Amino acid sequence: MKRTGVAVLLFAFAAGAAVAQDAPIPAWSRTKAAVEGRGTPVERGAAVFNNWCSACHSRGPQNAPGTSSLQFKYQGSLPAALEDRKDLTAEQVKFYVRNGVAMMAPFRKTEVGDADLEALVAYLTRQR
Amino acid sequence: MPTPPPGVSERDFAAALRQLEEVVGREWLFRTDEDVALYRDGYSPLWGEAEERKASAAVAPSSVEQVQGIVKVANQYKLPLYPISTGRNLTYGGAAPAYSGSVVLDLKRMNRVLDVSERDKTCLVEPGVSYFDLYRHLRTNKIKLWIDTADPGWGGLIGNALDRGGGYTGIDYRDHFDAHCGMEVVLPTGELVRTGMGANPQAKTWQLFKYGLGPWVDGIFSQSNFGIVTKMGFWLMEEPEAALQVAVTVPKRRDVVPLVDALHSLMSSHTIPSQVNVVSPLMAGNDPELTRLRGSGGASDADWDRFAATRGGTPFWAAQFVYYGPRKVITAQWEHTKDALGGIAGVKFAETASYTFPLTDEQVEAVADKARYGIPSLNLFSSRNAPGAQPSEGHMDFSPMIPPHGEELIALTDFTGKVYADQGFTPSFVGGLMFHPRTMICFHAVPTFRNAADNQRTRKLFEALVRGCAERGWPIYRIHPVFQQLGMQMYGFNSGSLHRLHETLKDAIDPNGIVSPGRYDIWPKRLRGSRA
Numbered sequence: 001m002k003r004t005g006v007a008v009l010l011f012a013f014a015a016g017a018a019v020a021q022d023a024p025i026p027a028w029s030r031t032k033a034a035v036e037g038r039g040t041p042v043e044r045g046a047a048v049f050n051n052w053c054s055a056c057h058s059r060g061p062q063n064a065p066g067t068s069s070l071q072f073k074y075q076g077s078l079p080a081a082l083e084d085r086k087d088l089t090a091e092q093v094k095f096y097v098r099n100g101v102a103m104m105a106p107f108r109k110t111e112v113g114d115a116d117l118e119a120l121v122a123y124l125t126r127q128r
Numbered sequence: 129m130p131t132p133p134p135g136v137s138e139r140d141f142a143a144a145l146r147q148l149e150e151v152v153g154r155e156w157l158f159r160t161d162e163d164v165a166l167y168r169d170g171y172s173p174l175w176g177e178a179e180e181r182k183a184s185a186a187v188a189p190s191s192v193e194q195v196q197g198i199v200k201v202a203n204q205y206k207l208p209l210y211p212i213s214t215g216r217n218l219t220y221g222g223a224a225p226a227y228s229g230s231v232v233l234d235l236k237r238m239n240r241v242l243d244v245s246e247r248d249k250t251c252l253v254e255p256g257v258s259y260f261d262l263y264r265h266l267r268t269n270k271i272k273l274w275i276d277t278a279d280p281g282w283g284g285l286i287g288n289a290l291d292r293g294g295g296y297t298g299i300d301y302r303d304h305f306d307a308h309c310g311m312e313v314v315l316p317t318g319e320l321v322r323t324g325m326g327a328n329p330q331a332k333t334w335q336l337f338k339y340g341l342g343p344w345v346d347g348i349f350s351q352s353n354f355g356i357v358t359k360m361g362f363w364l365m366e367e368p369e370a371a372l373q374v375a376v377t378v379p380k381r382r383d384v385v386p387l388v389d390a391l392h393s394l395m396s397s398h399t400i401p402s403q404v405n406v407v408s409p410l411m412a413g414n415d416p417e418l419t420r421l422r423g424s425g426g427a428s429d430a431d432w433d434r435f436a437a438t439r440g441g442t443p444f445w446a447a448q449f450v451y452y453g454p455r456k457v458i459t460a461q462w463e464h465t466k467d468a469l470g471g472i473a474g475v476k477f478a479e480t481a482s483y484t485f486p487l488t489d490e491q492v493e494a495v496a497d498k499a500r501y502g503i504p505s506l507n508l509f510s511s512r513n514a515p516g517a518q519p520s521e522g523h524m525d526f527s528p529m530i531p532p533h534g535e536e537l538i539a540l541t542d543f544t545g546k547v548y549a550d551q552g553f554t555p556s557f558v559g560g561l562m563f564h565p566r567t568m569i570c571f572h573a574v575p576t577f578r579n580a581a582d583n584q585r586t587r588k589l590f591e592a593l594v595r596g597c598a599e600r601g602w603p604i605y606r607i608h609p610v611f612q613q614l615g616m617q618m619y620g621f622n623s624g625s626l627h628r629l630h631e632t633l634k635d636a637i638d639p640n641g642i643v644s645p646g647r648y649d650i651w652p653k654r655l656r657g658s659r660a
Contacts, residue, residue, distance in 0.1 A: 072515050073516075102520060109163060
């Protein structure tokens with residue numbers, strides 16, 4: 001099995017810290033929307049990503065099967081880690097969260113609510 | 129306006145949805161096509177076909193009282209409900225109902241860890257609690273207990289236990305239904321029941337003693353549709369001092385017979401505490417000669433051993449397992465294991481990982497086989513494993529149960545290899561996994577697709593596997609809703625008397641037939657004509 005190599009602990013988000021990108025996320029912090037309603041949209045979106053996406057899409061490839069799969073798909077033509085993408089659009093993020101792709105199942109609104117999804121869009125499109 | 133369930137008028141359905149909205153609030157009733165589509169099973173073998181199992185709406189309560197309110201409305205309109213916990217039972221149906229038109233009762237919002245006792249090594253949780261959630265709770269609060277996680281960490285303790293899923297750690301924990309202790313159930317009539325010691329409100333032992341007094345009824349709420357479980361207690365494993373993960377390999381095909389016999393004895397004596405995988409490294413991959421041998425269905429031991437001799441020393445079989453406990457004890461257990469297996473010519477032993485607990489966060493990240501240490505992940509969800517490869521879309525688990533005998537593993541491998549080849553598929557992974565104390569499960573991931581033509585082939589393969597294996601004494605232990613009728617038919621002793629008993633219970637417990645009609649082929653009287 002695999003692993004990761006990414007961003008920030010939930011505690012940092014809760015304290016309103018800026019979104020860091022280079023410290024590893026412990027696997028056990030990857031759950032639960034712990035910072036709802038706090039911080040900027042980008043900070044909230046980083047928390048949503050941490051809670052719902054990072055177990056597959058953190059900067060891996062270890063512990064990040066989604067990143068690993070995208071690495072095989074893009075072979076360097078695009079960053080495999082979603083957090084490093086500069087080309088993602090709001091429509092793309094919403095489509096994949098709500099429709100899934102390949103082995104990725106869609107996320108229901110009891111998991112990622114509409115407000116969470118808007119925050120996630122803010123985070124994943126922040127570098128555009 | 130969504131399409132009503134069969135037999136419910138549009139007027140009644142509209143009235144029912146209005147009342148459900150009053151129970152949970154507007155935000156938590158899902159009725160648009162876009163929202164209801166989120167409850168489709170992305171791995172459905174009927175994806176996009178008219179028979180695909182789809183919900184008519186979904187409702188997401190946040191409390192037991194709201195569940196009871198929903199059940200009251202459902203009884204009034206004979207509205208079929210389909211409870212899910214985290215909705216991630218992928219490969220066994222996901223969040224989609226067994227009966228099209230059902231309203232999914234999405235319990236994900238009921239996600240509280242209600243109690244953890246480090247002293248008693250127990251927990252009490254709601255249905256929306258995932259393995260990730262409970263693990264995080266334990267880590268955050270520095271509680272030295274382990275969870276036993278299913279492979280996908282987003283699965284729920286309650287949903288997985290009720291479908292009788294499993295994990296990897298100690299024998300008391302990895303059979304997830306067996307590891308539960310006490311449940312709370314909203315019956316289809318709306319009445320609230322607590323099982324075991326929970327029926328005594330003053331009892332201090334709800335999560336400690338399973339049986340209470342009188343008949344022990346917990347089993348009827350697993351793989352069934354007799355109630356909506358809203359709380360469940362579980363026993364948790366105390367964090368050990370240390371763990372040692374090992375591998376044992378043997379070179380020849382028939383070596384699996386003494387290997388499995390010895391491993392079974394070592395498990396029975398509690399020398400080996402963990403789940404044991406017996407897999408074939410030699411039979412992995414798509415080598416043409418391998419595919420030919422597997423597809424023949426009857427290659428001899430000599431044929432296989434000649435093949436093995438050309439594969440650079442790759443062992444025919446490998447067993448993997450873990451010891452948990454004090455370092456001195458696990459060292460002695462490993463030495464005893466080597467003594468017990470040392471008589472197999474060519475056997476090799478390897479220590480593959482060693483840990484001393486507790487682990488730091490960085491050490492947790494570095495653990496390769498996370499589930500064997502109660503660490504949840506989604507590491508199995510990789511769609512592509514090679515540059516430019518076509519992504520996997522989904523699969524169904526085919527999971528026949530065999531005795532813990534190497535001869536049976538060989539016979540099943542021969543049989544299924546031929547079935548795959550005859551149906552035009554590459555034979556699946558070969559292994560027998562000893563989750564339970566007296567059986568092996570031989571999981572196969574049967575691929576599913578997003579197109580009808582390929583899924584038609586998959587369904588034919590799946591049915592051939594289910595029927596053929598059952599005829600040979602290897603029925604499945606769990607099955608996707610699309611095949612639950614077929615699965616139950618394989619349990620047909622005395623013209624299906626067990627199934628008749630299930631439906632007798634259904635009629636008594638759920639007179640209006642509102643909870644999960646058709647799940648595990650149990651139909652309420654009013655819908656028995658719906659059985660295909």
